[in-house]
Amino acid sequence: MPSRPEPVEEPSGRHLVRGDLVSSGRRLDDAVVLVEEGRIGWVGPATSWPGDAGDLPAPAPGRLLLPGLVDVHCHGGAGHGFPEADAEGMRAAADHHLRHGTTTLIGSLVSAPADQLERRVRALLPLVASGRLAGIHLEGPFLSTARCGAQDPRSIVPGDPGLLRRLVDAGEGAIRSVTLAPETARLTELLGILAAAGVTPSFGHTDASARMTRAAIAAVGGRRLGATHLFNGMPPLHSRAPGPVAACLAAAAQGSMVVELIGDGVHLADETVATVFALVGPGQIALTTDAMAAAGMPDGRYPLGPMTVEVVGGVARLPGEPGDAGAIAGGTARLLDVVRRAVRNAGVPLPDAVTAATATPARLLGLDSEVGDVVPGRRADLLITDADLEPRAVLLTGRRVDTERATPAGTRTPTEVH
Structure with a gap:
């Protein structure tokens, strides 16, 4: 290794x-x-x-x-994932992204039973202490089962302030962000816990209406706020049902939210990336990878927490039924790959693409005084x-x-x- x-x-x-x-x-x-x-x-x-x-x-x-690039959402790479690998494997994953220019990396976990999630948080602490990771991102478990994507629906639970405090305490200050659905139970209490701990909330994996999403954004009260992989894990924007996408775009345009874009050509069309840059500007966009264990690896089978992911042609998916391609299950690109694609394929000016992969994500996490x-x-x-x-x-x-x-x-x- x-x-x-x-x-x-x-x-x-x-x-x-x-x-x-x-x-x-x-x-x-x-x-x-x-x-x-x-x-x-x-x-x-x-x-x-x-x-x-x-x-x-x-x-x-x-x-x-x-x-140096700043990736706010990464589950692993080089054949190893933060939600399941041993200590050596997690180091290899972080080091792979570092070699490709990501000098500030957040290690993302997926929804899991409470005890297991707490153990994985504690397992990541040495990587944060060593500087290999800049912090931890909890993608769940307070999500929508209707929009769970590649997350295990059995591990998704309603908002539980006690569980959130337990996980934040286990993180000993290392948890930087938490993805939760605006419609989860006891959202206001959850947001209060995150605010007190200096943790950035991010709305995602949601089936909420635009109105409910706007109310959740307002409840954050102007503090740092993200949208986890905008468009993915959400209902599509429709003329009569604009949903969370419209609410998040409006909030980003007003400067009150930073939206993640997985601009790898798989999660989003290049034209979608170009449109969001034109609408809200690079100061409200965090280009990210959502990379999992297969980043930098050949096609094959890889873990994503308790799920098994099949990678074909560089695209990671959950195995589906005959005739069903299966849900996209994380990314296989590195952040520099995403920046390059934004410039080459989406026509984003280089300074804008770089801002969205450096200054904006650093500000979203409160790290902009350093990186x-x-x-x-x-x-x-x-x-x-x-x-x-x-x-x-x-x-x-x-x-x-x-x-x-x-x-x-x-x-x-x-x-x-x-």
Whole structure:
């Protein structure tokens, strides 16, 4: 099993990186980033570098410098899933995404019986303590069985404040977000518990009406709020039954919600991704993967919690009855794959796609004082790519990560749309 990508020490705690910087919603050609003791010390055009010009690296046309990517919804990769793998497997999953440029990763769990869910929360704590994960996301168990998708309907329960407190306490401050349905029981109490713990609620896997969803959004009271994989796990938007999609889009347009988009070409059509960017802007969109164990792996069978998932042509589904394709069961892309597809296939401007994979998800989780942008004072997490957005190097707190075993990103880009 692959070991953790070891940071490769730079010659000193102070070094320069040069290339075309895409950050803060813009592109700055021939930029220089000063890294000092794991932090960003200076950013600007090479022509404005205040130090000795002889210290500058050679120009690097075509090299892109991006903030390290931030994935708010990831169940695993490299053959291992956070809901079921052992400690070594979970490390391998996190490290796989790191090698592909995701320097801030949230480990997502799925609905499970209470005791099992608590054990999985505790199993993830060492990865959070080590920095491999930036936190934990609970996708359930307070969801709609009518829109359970690939979640086990037997593990979905009505809103239970006691259970939520138990899980939050087990997380010891590591739980960053919780997906719940707006129609679940005792929603107001659940939202109060999350607010007191500083946890971001995210509405998803829901069969709620637009009116009910609007009321749930209002109950959050203007605090951080997400929509879990918008469109997926929800009824479709209809002219006479707009449902949660319409309510979430309106809230995002008003600046009161960030919507996740799994822009991998499987969960959403590229035109859908383009439309949402045009409607609400990159500041209210978190591109994400919903990746599961099969990310970076060949076709085959993989676990997703208690469920068995079949991956064919890079598309993960639950096994269905004859003539039934089965529900989509997570993603197999990495976040850089999603960014690349947004630019190439959906026509999203590169600065907008990067914002939606860095600054916006960092803000959604309350991590934007540390990560998500290349500005002085932030952590020196950088993703260096070529002009085709293929990864070339990853810096984590200023140190280069071993990316030699990274699978070429273009080899696993699904094209099927459902």
